[in-house]
Amino acid sequence: MPAHTNCAGVSRRDCLQLGLGALLGGGLASALRAKASGPGALPGNAKACILVWMDGGPTHYEMFDPKPNAPAEFRGEFGTVATAVPGVRYSEHMKQLAGLLGKYAMIRSVRHDQGNHGAGNHYMMTGAPPRIPVGCGAFVSFHPSMGSVVAAEKGAPAGLPPYFSMPTMSRSGGPNFLGAKYAPFVVDGNPGSPAFRVRDVALPAGLTDDRFATRTDIRREVDTFRRDTDRAAADPAVALDEHYVQAHDLMTSAPAQAAFDIGREPERTRERYGRNPLGQRLLLARRLVEAGVPFVTVYDGGWDHHTKLFETLKGRLPAWDNSVAAVIEDLSQRGMLDDTLVIALGEFGRTPQINKDAGRDHWSNAMSILFAGGRTPGGRVIGATDTRGFAAVERVLSPENFVSTVYAKLGIDPGKVLYGPNGRPAHLVSDPTPIRELM
Numbered sequence: 549m550p551a552h553t554n555c556a557g558v559s560r561r562d563c564l565q566l567g568l569g570a571l572l573g574g575g576l577a578s579a580l581r582a583k584a585s586g587p588g589a590l591p592g593n594a595k596a597c598i599l600v601w602m603d604g605g606p607t608h609y610e611m612f613d614p615k616p617n618a619p620a621e622f623r624g625e626f627g628t629v630a631t632a633v634p635g636v637r638y639s640e641h642m643k644q645l646a647g648l649l650g651k652y653a654m655i656r657s658v659r660h661d662q663g664n665h666g667a668g669n670h671y672m673m674t675g676a677p678p679r680i681p682v683g684c685g686a687f688v689s690f691h692p693s694m695g696s697v698v699a700a701e702k703g704a705p706a707g708l709p710p711y712f713s714m715p716t717m718s719r720s721g722g723p724n725f726l727g728a729k730y731a732p733f734v735v736d737g738n739p740g741s742p743a744f745r746v747r748d749v750a751l752p753a754g755l756t757d758d759r760f761a762t763r764t765d766i767r768r769e770v771d772t773f774r775r776d777t778d779r780a781a782a783d784p785a786v787a788l789d790e791h792y793v794q795a796h797d798l799m800t801s802a803p804a805q806a807a808f809d810i811g812r813e814p815e816r817t818r819e820r821y822g823r824n825p826l827g828q829r830l831l832l833a834r835r836l837v838e839a840g841v842p843f844v845t846v847y848d849g850g851w852d853h854h855t856k857l858f859e860t861l862k863g864r865l866p867a868w869d870n871s872v873a874a875v876i877e878d879l880s881q882r883g884m885l886d887d888t889l890v891i892a893l894g895e896f897g898r899t900p901q902i903n904k905d906a907g908r909d910h911w912s913n914a915m916s917i918l919f920a921g922g923r924t925p926g927g928r929v930i931g932a933t934d935t936r937g938f939a940a941v942e943r944v945l946s947p948e949n950f951v952s953t954v955y956a957k958l959g960i961d962p963g964k965v966l967y968g969p970n971g972r973p974a975h976l977v978s979d980p981t982p983i984r985e986l987m
Contacts, residue, residue: 554604554665554852555684592959594922595887596837597698598830599845600872601718602894604852605668605915607908609898609937610639610861612916613656618936622900625858633927641865644873645918650927651876651885652920653986657931657940660896660947663912665852668895670720675951675962675977689724692966694954696723696730697976698843701960705840707804709733712836713845714829721845725968732845739810740818740828746808807839808832820874827871834875837888842958851894855905876920885921889957892918893950900937913939917950922957924986945983953982 609615614628614637628637631646636654638646662668662677664684671677676691692700695711700723704710713721713732723730737744806812810832821827826848833844848868853860872892879885897915898908914933920926931943952962955976962980965973 554849555854592922592957593886594889594957594959595702596842597694597844597889597891597954597958598833598837598875599694599843600830600890600892600918601673601721601845601847602851602892603669603718603847603849604665605894605896605898605910606851607853607857607861607898608656608914608916608933609900609908610857611642611865612638612654612918613914613933613937614639615935615937621902622936624902626861633929636929639865641861642869643866644869648873648876649929651880652890652918652926653924653928653930655917655919655930655945655950655983655986656914656933657943658915658917658945658947658950659913659940661912663896663910665895665910666719668910668912669718671947672893672895672950673718673720675948677947689720689722691974692724692726692730693718693721694951695721695732695843695845696726697955697960698958699723699730700726702842702958704842705803708807708836708839708841710841711843711845712833712841713847714739714832715825716847716849718845718847721847725974726966727969735832738825738828739832740823740825744810803839807835807841810835817878820878822867822871822874824867824871826868827874830871830875831878834878834884838882838884853898854903854907854909857898857902857907859906872918879921886923887921889922889924889954890918890920891954897937919953919986924957928985930983930985946979948977948979949981949983952977952980953986955980956982956987 609622609624610626614626615623616628616637617623627640629640629643629646630636631638631649633649636649660668660671660677662671666684667678670690673693674691675694679690695713699709699711702710709732711730711732713734715734715736715738717732717734721732735746737746810818810828813831813835818828818831821831826846829846833846836844872890876885876890879888879890893915896910896912899911901908903909914937931940931945933939934941955962960976962977962982964976966976967973
């Protein structure tokens with residue numbers, strides 16, 4: 549099975565990708581239709597969030613919650629390694645993050661009842677369980693995602709969208725009733741490639757700054773004539789003018805161009821993150837939050853290991869461990885970790901017993917979440933699963949608790965009531981109780 553698909557056969561190219569069509573065709577402009585509006589409700593410590601979305605459901609056994617004393621059919625093939633916190637052990641392939649545990653917290657006790665990709669993705673991305681049963685491969689959006697809410701509440705500096713997703717959007721990473729203007733700006737491609745460029749951000753070849761300015765001047769004259777003859781404020785075409793202005797600002801903004809130019813990074817920094825797509829996307833994410841973007845999702849697919857789990861992860865985990873450790877260390881060294889959340893999770897964990905194909909299946913009774921930054925107390929391990937990893941049994945937490953913590957850290961009231969276009973109220977999170985140990 550290709551690394552970018554899950555068991556439902558859904559590829560990342562099937563995901564809804566709003567974002568980077570031709571400027572005059574309206575694609576980019578639609579993705580940039582507005583900045584955030586509402587005031588913050590809490591004095592949160594963090595200004596931004598980098599969310600590493602491990603699509604498919606990463607195994608807690610082979611990463612952050614090993615069970616070395618369980619029978620072989622539960623504990624698996626990997627050994628363990630001591631962390632920076634006495635008595636806490638990780639998988640043997642998580643050495644760098646094990647040594648960094650003093651800088652972040654580990655949650656081992658989130659559980660829910662949505663054991664398929666579509667429903668689990670929605671629950672963890674929004675803090676809201678699906679309203680109706682959904683299939684494993686479903687793309688569902690019954691509630692705004694964290695990224696879209698943060699975009700609406702916090703905004704971004706002029707010339708930059710407030711919400712990015714790389715290289716695709718998670719199936720439940722959209723805005724729902726908040727509207728398409730708060731969908732993520734999708735940056736596809738591998739930032740580590742010499743040919744990498746963000747579509748519609750660089751001026752097209754052969755189009756000089758002067759010619760580009762002339763074209764926008766012509767458009768402005770046409771739009772002014774239309775407004776003079778039809779001043780209807782509700783006209784969508786009139787409102788669209790602002791979106792073209794934002795698209796133009798992005799293409800001509802020096803800070804935006806600088807943020808996307810990953811080649812400005814020293815070679816040693818690029819090597820430290822890892823010369824792989826995940827590592828270079830995390831480096832670009834750091835540059836974006838440094839420029840003022842409040843929410844960046846780094847979509848990392850291929851964690852649905854029903855088969856050959858150990859064979860696959862032997863090659864994958866060391867590089868993943870290196871790249872995630874690198875962004876935490878880099879932010880810390882730059883004095884940015886207090887202001888930036890770094891979170892890594894998927895939709896659920898994996899089954900306790902290894903299946904006949906040397907894999908683990910979907911399991912929503914237990915999962916682990918890495919939670920760093922925003923002055924989160926380091927070295928804390930929140931909750932626990934039982935001795936065989938069947939279920940969270942100590943300090944049991946819900947997706948609502950997790951999402952409420954993200955909002956509270958970012959200064960957004962998780963108890964806020966939102967209103968859809970029809971005036972119908974919707975609670976941002978039904979249980980707005982954050983995880984107190986992380987605050």
